[in-house]
Amino acid sequence: MAVVERTAPPAARQVPAGPRKGWRAHWHLYAAISPFYLLFLAFGLIPVGFSLYLSFHRWDGLGAMEWAGLTQYQYLLSDSDFWQSIGTTLVIWALATFPMIFLAMVTAVLLNSAVRFKNAYRFAYFLPSVTSVVAVAIVFGSIFSTDFGMVNALLQAVGLDQVAWLNTPWGIKIAIATLMTWQWTGYNAIIFLAGLQTVPGDLYEAARIDGAGPVQTFFRVTLPLLRPTLLFVLVVSTVTGLQSFSEPQVLLQTTANESTFAGGPDRAGQTMVLYFFQQTFDNNDFGYGAAVAWGIFLVVVLFSIINWRLVQRRGEQ
Amino acid sequence: MRLSRRGVLRAGLAGTAATALGGLTTGCAVPTGSTGRNMVLWYWSGGLGDSVVKSAAARYEDSVRLKAVQIGGYYRSKLITTMAGNANIPDIAGLKGEDMASYLPNSDQFVDLRTLGADRLKSRYLDWKWQQAVAPDGSLIGFPIDVGPVVHYYQPAVFERAGLASEPADVSRELNTWEKFFAAGEQLRKRVPGTRILTDVNSVFEMSIGQGTTRFVDEDRTFIGDGPRVRACWDRAVEAKRRGIVSNIVTGTPDSIAATEKGTLPSQLNASWAAGDLKLAYPRTKGRWRVAACPGGPSNVGGSFLAITRACREPERAFEIITWMLDADNQARGFTEAGLFPSTPASYRAKRLRQPDPFFGGQITMDVFGPAAQQIPVAFNSPYDVALGQPIRDEIKNVGVLGKDPKTAWEDAMKSCRRIAKHLGVNL
Numbered sequence: 001m002a003v004v005e006r007t008a009p010p011a012a013r014q015v016p017a018g019p020r021k022g023w024r025a026h027w028h029l030y031a032a033i034s035p036f037y038l039l040f041l042a043f044g045l046i047p048v049g050f051s052l053y054l055s056f057h058r059w060d061g062l063g064a065m066e067w068a069g070l071t072q073y074q075y076l077l078s079d080s081d082f083w084q085s086i087g088t089t090l091v092i093w094a095l096a097t098f099p100m101i102f103l104a105m106v107t108a109v110l111l112n113s114a115v116r117f118k119n120a121y122r123f124a125y126f127l128p129s130v131t132s133v134v135a136v137a138i139v140f141g142s143i144f145s146t147d148f149g150m151v152n153a154l155l156q157a158v159g160l161d162q163v164a165w166l167n168t169p170w171g172i173k174i175a176i177a178t179l180m181t182w183q184w185t186g187y188n189a190i191i192f193l194a195g196l197q198t199v200p201g202d203l204y205e206a207a208r209i210d211g212a213g214p215v216q217t218f219f220r221v222t223l224p225l226l227r228p229t230l231l232f233v234l235v236v237s238t239v240t241g242l243q244s245f246s247e248p249q250v251l252l253q254t255t256a257n258e259s260t261f262a263g264g265p266d267r268a269g270q271t272m273v274l275y276f277f278q279q280t281f282d283n284n285d286f287g288y289g290a291a292v293a294w295g296i297f298l299v300v301v302l303f304s305i306i307n308w309r310l311v312q313r314r315g316e317q
Numbered sequence: 318m319r320l321s322r323r324g325v326l327r328a329g330l331a332g333t334a335a336t337a338l339g340g341l342t343t344g345c346a347v348p349t350g351s352t353g354r355n356m357v358l359w360y361w362s363g364g365l366g367d368s369v370v371k372s373a374a375a376r377y378e379d380s381v382r383l384k385a386v387q388i389g390g391y392y393r394s395k396l397i398t399t400m401a402g403n404a405n406i407p408d409i410a411g412l413k414g415e416d417m418a419s420y421l422p423n424s425d426q427f428v429d430l431r432t433l434g435a436d437r438l439k440s441r442y443l444d445w446k447w448q449q450a451v452a453p454d455g456s457l458i459g460f461p462i463d464v465g466p467v468v469h470y471y472q473p474a475v476f477e478r479a480g481l482a483s484e485p486a487d488v489s490r491e492l493n494t495w496e497k498f499f500a501a502g503e504q505l506r507k508r509v510p511g512t513r514i515l516t517d518v519n520s521v522f523e524m525s526i527g528q529g530t531t532r533f534v535d536e537d538r539t540f541i542g543d544g545p546r547v548r549a550c551w552d553r554a555v556e557a558k559r560r561g562i563v564s565n566i567v568t569g570t571p572d573s574i575a576a577t578e579k580g581t582l583p584s585q586l587n588a589s590w591a592a593g594d595l596k597l598a599y600p601r602t603k604g605r606w607r608v609a610a611c612p613g614g615p616s617n618v619g620g621s622f623l624a625i626t627r628a629c630r631e632p633e634r635a636f637e638i639i640t641w642m643l644d645a646d647n648q649a650r651g652f653t654e655a656g657l658f659p660s661t662p663a664s665y666r667a668k669r670l671r672q673p674d675p676f677f678g679g680q681i682t683m684d685v686f687g688p689a690a691q692q693i694p695v696a697f698n699s700p701y702d703v704a705l706g707q708p709i710r711d712e713i714k715n716v717g718v719l720g721k722d723p724k725t726a727w728e729d730a731m732k733s734c735r736r737i738a739k740h741l742g743v744n745l
Contacts, residue, residue, distance in 0.1 A: 060700065061397045062423040075740050081733070145570040166567050167718050253569070258519065259707065265718040267711060281394055283704035284419045285741070 055290035065287075072291035082292060084267065085275040086299055088173070092248075092271065093241040095177030096184075101233060103185045105226075108192035109218070122193070125186030136183060137250035141166070144175040144251075166252065169268035176247050176269055184240075188233050195229030196222065231311040235304055242300045245273040272296045347404040350628030356381040356635060360411035361392045364621060365462065365642070366651035373642050381634060393419075400426055406628035409635050412459050414620040417449055418698040420459075424452035428625040431457050433636040441645065445695040446660045450622050453536075459622025460639050463648070463657035465588035466689035467524055467616045469609045470595060472602070473678070475583035479508040485680060488609035495525070495553055498612035502562030505583075513564040514584045516573060518554040518717035519710065524586050525550035526706075527616030527696075533706045534699035539744040542705055542734055548727075554713050555723045563717060578602060586611055588618040589686050593656040596676050604678050608685045615689040620660070662691060701743050708733035 023030055055073070058066040076082055111121055128136070143150045144165035152162045165171035199222060207217045223230075248269035253260040261278035263270025270278070276296060280289025351357040356377075358370070365385075374383040386407070388395055393416045400406055412420055420427070435457050439447055442461050450459035469492070473483035481501050482491045492498045502514035515521065526532060526547070533542040541547070557563050564582060566572045576582040578599055585591065595606060623639045625632050641647065648659035649667040664670060665687035673679040712730035715721040738745055 060419065060422065061394075062400060062420070062426055079736075079740075142571045145572045146566070147572045148575055149571070164565065166570065167565065169719075258710070259703075262707065262711060262714075265714055278707075281391065282707070283741075284700060285704065288740070 051290045051293055054287055055294055057287045059286040060284045061286050068287055072288050073294075075288065076291050076295050081267070081270075082272075082275060082295065085270050085272045088263070088268065089242055089244065089271040089299075092173050092177050092180070092244060092269075093238070095173060096180035097234075097237045097241055099177075100181045100185050100188060100237065101230075103181070104188035104192055104233070107185065107189035108196055109222070111189065111193050112196045122190060125189050127186065128183045129187035131183070133183070133246040134250050136179060137247055140175060140179045140182075141251055144171070144178075167265060169266045172248075172252065172264050172268040176244070176251060179247050179251065180241065180244065184237065188237070191233055192226065192229055195226045199225045227311060231308065234307045234311060238303050238307055239300055242303060243273050243296070244271050245277070248274055249277075272299065349403055350406050350626070350630060351384070351408050354382045356383050356409070356629075356631065356638070357405075357407040358383060358385040358409040358411075359388050359396065359407040360385065360623075361413075362387050362389065363655050363657075364411045366647070366654035366657065368654060369642055369647045369650050373638055376641070377634070377638055381631065381638075383638065400626065406626050408626060408629035408631070409639060410624050410626055411462070412450075412622045412624050414449065414465075414617075414622070417459065417622065418700045418702055420624075421450075421452045422700055424454055424456045424458050426627055427456075427458040428627060428629060428632045428635075429456035429458070430460060430625065430636065433625075433632060435460065435636075438640060441661055441663065443660050443662065443690060443693070445617075445693045446620065448695045449698070450624075459624045460643055461660035462621045462623060462643060463590075463619075463651065464660050464690050464693070465590055465617050465619035465658060466686055466693060467527065467586060467588050467611045467618055468685055468689055469611050470585040470587060470591065470606055471609060472580055472583035472605050473607050474605060475509060475512060475580045476505070479505040479512070481505065483607075485607045485609045485685065488607070489685065492612050493610065495521075495613045499557060499560055499562060502557075503560055506562055512581045512583060513562055515557055515563045516566055516568050516582055516585070517714075518558050518563050519714055520586050521557050522550050522554040522710070522713050523618075524611060524616050525553050525613065527618065528614045528694065530694045530696050532696055532698060532702050533709070534701045534743055536697050536699075537744070538699070538701070538742070540705055540734060540738045542709055543731055547709065551709065551713060551723075551727065555716055558717050558723075565718065574598060580605075589658040589690075590619060590656050592676075592682070603676050606677050607680055608677055608682045610685060610689060614694075615692045617690075617693045620658070658686060658690065660690075662687070665690075701738075701741050704737055704741060705734055705743065708737065 054065075056068055056070070058068045058072075107125060111118065111125075115121065142148070146152060146162060146164045146167070149165065151165065156162065163171055165175050203221050203225075204217060207221050212220060248263060248271055249260055252262075252264040252269045259278065259282050261270070261274050261282055263274055272292075273296065276289055276292045279285050279292055360370075364387075370383075370385045374385065377383055392411075392413065396407075396410055396412075443464060446461045446464050447457075450457055450461070452458055469488065471488060476488070477483040479501075481504060482488050492501050498514070505512050505514050529546055529550075531541060531544075531546055533540065533547065535541050564576065566576055566582065573582065577585075578601060585595075592608070595602075623643065625635045625639070629635050643661075645659065645661040645663035645667070648657070648661045649664040649670055651657040652659055652664065653669055659665065659670075665683055670683050671681055674682050709730045711733075712721070712726040716723050716726045735745060737743075
């Protein structure tokens with residue numbers, strides 16, 4: 001990342017005008033790229049700003065807004081249900097992300113070595129990530145069902161007991177995490193593969209001459225050079241994993257008579273975003289919903305920073 | 318075609334200008350409601366009978382162009398954002414029954430149907446249903462579409478094997494209280510191993526709440542979920558669990574589908590519209606079902622309304638259209654077409670609603686649905702009802718599914734309710 005910032009883009013070097021004259025001389029260039037910014041303003045920035053404004057109010061979505069000051073945030077801090085949903089999200093995220101990164105890395109290394117039908121494999125591995133989450137969740141619902149699910153059939157085949165996956169707090173978390181792992185392993189494997197292909201071949205050659213085995217080569221050569229890719233994968237998985245919503249919602253929805261945001265027994269699958277939906281749309285508490293959304297934002301920022309620091313610091317050593 | 322850089326730039330500029338201009342002009346001139354001859358109607362898939370909507374459009378063609386739009390996804394959030402945004406508000410909007418409590422405090426968003434002469438039609442509709450659309454200020458914001466009377470669906474063959482009554486009239490009579498229903502559940506479990514009369518405890522809790530005249534929050538914005546009535550419903554659900562007549566199957570999973578088909582879950586307490594779901598989900602069980610009255614008395618789940626919004630330019634015309642679409646004849650059509658159970662008792666005598674239903678072994682199901690629909694109690698539904706009922710529902714589920722100690726679960730539920738009530742400004 002830092003390297004990219006230091007090298008100025010070649011186009012900028014050819015422009016003689018200094019940065020001060022910049023935008024007046026090049027207004028037509030700015031105008032040409034402005035559609036994105038206008039759309040971003042209308043559909044990104046303004047709604048974000050409005051949600052901040054909303055979080056200082058009480059609002060049922062239709063009537064008059066009522067100034068609430070900091071009370072929504074005060075309640076947020078004391079709301080044990082919100083804290084539980086943070087814990088739930090983090091557990092599911094960890095259960096999904098670490099196996100996923102490991103599997104993605106292994107898959108990428110396998111894909112990188114010379115195999116036949118390389119492109120077919122890449123395509124197949126990428127496919128889950130563009131499949132509808134709702135469809136996937138319905139399939140996983142049957143895979144994890146108690147009496148007729150594939151997972152329990154496998155457990156029984158090796159002589160273990162049935163587990164009521166979707167009816168126990170840990171079962172729910174594992175089922176959601178498995179779904180996320182399945183869906184995103186292939187996508188991240190492709191990202192890792194792109195990273196692997198930037199590693200110069202002569203480094204491997206040098207390693208081989210120095211007598212390094214395949215495992216040593218992986219840990220001493222491949223992994224250090226994959227660090228930027230790893231950072232990217234970690235940050236993206238953090239941002240998406242901490243905002244998981246459809247997976248638990250579809251996996252745990254039961255009947256039309258019940259809220260689809262409740263998250264199953266013990267609210268074991270109620271992630272932060274599910275909790276946000278419940279507060280906003282089930283309870284019509286739009287002001288508090290906005291405060292919850294900002295709470296989620298802070299959690300995501302915090303974990304992105306932690307990830308970044310972890311991977312960066314190791315890189316400096 | 319060759320594109321010069323300048324050409325691309327020019328095209329980009331033109332595009333930007335068009336976007337900006339478009340944004341500005343629409344920003345100034347977005348109409349609040351419909352335009353021209355249009356009369357826009359918002360509903361959801363299955364919310365109204367298709368042929369009824371079509372004939373309404375044809376019938377009023379001379380005066381308005383009725384544009385009926387099916388809104389997909391989360392209907393209420395789309396409707397309220399449109400209303401809050403004050404742009405392109407439909408003239409007529411469907412309101413779902415479960416959302417009514419949240420619309421009622423904002424009755425100024427809708428036309429008071431009393432001003433259009435609704436009162437003279439009142440006697441033709443179910444009174445409890447009518448009352449659900451009356452706002453605290455007395456105005457009427459919705460006109461009744463359908464209702465969802467709760468009944469007892471059961472498989473007579475399984476009941477017979479257990480030595481229980483199996484004819485609809487007998488089941489309705491002999492299983493008319495919760496106590497008798499639970500006793501039947503015990504007998505069923507004993508005589509036919511592996512069967513359970515209930516899938517989960519939540520249905521007992523939910524139906525019991527619906528059978529009363531109060532819920533979780535009263536008219537004075539006071540939390541009453543800690544009172545004797547909700548507690549009695551809770552205790553009843555706990556008792557079902559204690560007596561071992563509840564399965565540990567999750568509703569809607571392949572497990573529950575298989576168990577229902579096999580007959581190990583031979584009984585369901587559900588609304589009239591669930592008949593359609595049964596037919597769709599279990600085509601192979603055709604003829605193996607019957608309908609009886611729900612133990613403990615009738616209650617209602619679901620059902621919706623049509624409202625005229627404040628943006629409507631021709632409320633009189635709109636009222637004429639909706640009252641025609643929702644008269645007894647057209648409601649009977651809505652039932653045969655979309656399974657919308659009529660809110661007009663006159664429809665229950667209609668010939669096409671009294672046809673024997675082969676899925677229910679040739680039973681005339683209206684004999685059960687009709688009386689149930691007419692005896693549903695009127696209950697006050699507060700806008701805070703969902704928020705303050707949820708902790709109790711969560712905890713009864715924990716008791717039913719995880720075997721949590723009922724006493725601890727109740728205390729946890731009350732603790733959450735008190736916290737939420739304080740946050741929402743609901744009195745304790």
